[in-house]
Amino acid sequence: GAVVSQHPSWVICKSGTSVKIECRSLDFQATTMFWYRQFPKQSLMLMATSNEGSKATYEQGVEKDKFLINHASLTLSTLTVTSAHPEDSSFYICSAREAGLAGREQYFGPGTRLTVT
Amino acid sequence: AQSVTQLGSHVSVSEGALVLLRCNYSSSVPPYLFWYVQYPNQGLQLLLKYTTGATLVKGINGFEAEFKKSETSFHLTKPSAHMSDAAEYFCAVGGGSQGNLIFGKGTKLSVKP
Numbered sequence: 001g002a003v004v005s006q007h008p009s010w011v012i013c014k015s016g017t018s019v020k021i022e023c024r025s026l027d028f029q030a031t032t033m034f035w036y037r038q039f040p041k042q043s044l045m046l047m048a049t050s051n052e053g054s055k056a057t058y059e060q061g062v063e064k065d066k067f068l069i070n071h072a073s074l075t076l077s078t079l080t081v082t083s084a085h086p087e088d089s090s091f092y093i094c095s096a097r098e099a100g101l102a103g104r105e106q107y108f109g110p111g112t113r114l115t116v117t
Numbered sequence: 118a119q120s121v122t123q124l125g126s127h128v129s130v131s132e133g134a135l136v137l138l139r140c141n142y143s144s145s146v147p148p149y150l151f152w153y154v155q156y157p158n159q160g161l162q163l164l165l166k167y168t169t170g171a172t173l174v175k176g177i178n179g180f181e182a183e184f185k186k187s188e189t190s191f192h193l194t195k196p197s198a199h200m201s202d203a204a205e206y207f208c209a210v211g212g213g214s215q216g217n218l219i220f221g222k223g224t225k226l227s228v229k230p
Contacts, residue, residue, distance in 0.1 A: 004160075032216060034218075042222070043220045044220045091158075093161070095161075105166050106218060108161040111159065111160045
């Protein structure tokens with residue numbers, strides 16, 4: 001089945017530093033990848049949609065200069081949290097979808113727990 | 118525009134009892150509907166999905182859901198709960214032009230021995 005990996009699974013960083021999270025589709029080509037943020041005991045909030053070779057589309061209220069997304073290839077998308085602050089601490093989840101019908105489900109990565117101290 | 122409402126943030130059942138998790142949706146286009154399960158500190162796993170065709174959809178782990186257009190519902194059921202079913206369940210709607218999913222707030226399922 002379709003597998004999506006994320007790296008790292010958890011990371012602790014100091015306030016003001018930048019953190020990069022990788023999302024990889026392991027056995028399929030993902031023309032579209034999505035980045036979500038999940039606060040404790042809450043639902044997933046879509047942050048941005050990225051298509052390979054194109055600029056990401058950010059949801060309203062998400063700072064594109066703070067959350068840099070690069071969809072460099074059909075199997076890799078990265079999210080960089082720049083100048084991280086404690087309020088950026090959260091669970092970040094990516095998902096990937098193959099090309100084709102919009103009805104294809106998204107395959108989710110295992111998530112990355114970010115803690116900013 | 119699309120939206121999802123999950124009734125009940127927390128549902129508790131006894132082991133062996135019926136599981137019913139409610140989901141209502143709103144969509145201006147024919148919806149694609151999904152149920153995902155999330156275990157603590159993990160990503161989401163697809164339980165089942167409805168795109169077109171048969172309205173009763175069977176998924177993994179004995180779960181099923183029925184798409185009822187007239188009621189704009191997609192409730193998730195399982196005849197007999199197992200302790201391992203304890204998790205967070207999310208209903209999601211897709212099919213919009215942007216291809217993204219809109220998630221409900223989630224329902225935490227607890228299973229009592």
